[in-house]
Amino acid sequence: MELRIDPWGSTVIREYEKLFQYFGIKPFREVLHLIDKPHMYMTRGIIFGHRDFDKFWKLYRSGRRVAVLTGFMPSGRFHIGHKMVVEQLVYYQRLGIDVYMLIADAEAYAVRRIPRSEVIRIGVEEYIANAIALGLDSEKTVFYFQTNQRPEYYRLIQLFSRKVTFNELEAIYGSIEPAKIMAALTQVADVTFLTHPSMGGYEAVLVPVGADQDPHLRLARDLVERFSSEIELKQPSSTYHRFMTGLDGGKMSSSRPESAIFLTDDIEEAKKKVFRALTGGRATAEEQRRLGGEPEKCVVFELFAYHLVKDDKELKRIYDECRSGLRLCGQCKREAAKLLEEFLREHQEKLAQAREEARRIAKEIKPSF
Ligand code: SF4
Structure with a gap:
């Protein structure tokens, strides 16, 4: 049976265990013992899966340079599902880890077709503002927009395009079009660029996301591997949390x-x-x-x-x-x-x-x- 997750769709993931079986996501409970003071999402099984969290955590514990990065597509109002992601950023920041929060404005414009001015307004007034009100320290956090990055970041996107095929993207994402290809490769740059010596040089970057974002992480890990002899990047680590069900039983969404x-x-x-x-x-x-x-x-x-x-x-x-x-x-x-x-x-x-x-x-x- 084929199982595909669409990071831009409205599919509700109900059988999280299948993600272990099909995509190689590891159960988070296996690494829980490594953490002295876990977040309640960890102990309650809400963060249910990971890729290489143990590697990330060991580097953090031994005092190496690590960072946590996650992003938000500014497509609508900030809801309690988004709050879950910010709470994780706040948790890591209070442990002394560098935190990056990106606004996926290029993605919202290309995939959701929201006008640029609106995308920027939502990014600032909804996402950055609510994240700060939830306790993210604005002095310590690096906020950025996908459209306002340094040239090397865009170079990565261009280079990545060479070693990925249309068929492969279709297999990962289902229906794919130029806007989604750009969005996917931009996300790959987001979760990898901080490990490049010229753009941060972090030894590991952890990306806490909802389970629907795993396709981007898989693509990123594959591309880092394919470019291993050309570009000095590290595969992202990631954790996956369950989604809170929408109040009406469907997917919780800003559009509903x-x-x-x-x-x-x-x-x-x-x-x-x-x-x-x-x-x-x-x-x-x-x-x-x-x-x-x-x-x-x-x-x-x-x-x-x-x-x-x-x-x-x-x-x-x-x-x-x-x-x-x-x-x-x-x-x-x-x-x-x-x-x-x-x-x-x-x-x-x-x-x-x-x-x-x-x-x-x-x-x-x-x-x-
Ligand atoms: S709302 Fe009803 S079903 Fe839900 S926890 Fe409360 S008592 Fe139980």
């Missing part, structure tokens, strides 16, 4: 406001979204008391696990109460809505100042036309 909670949502509207979310509850309260709920199928439980409950014991209590039928969905949603309100109020208070900071950074980067 009903599927996502945006960090700039009006708070009453965000709470309403929680009340409308798909749950793992039974048809009636009586049935739920008798059979228990199904937290594994519940988006509200995901909200607790991915965002709202940091204490593992508290999360387990919610899980057990749901399973045993002690907890009913109405009350449970009210609890989730209250926690979400507290988070959003605090975040939105920080956002105004973070926007100012994001605009200052944009003036320095000068993304243009």
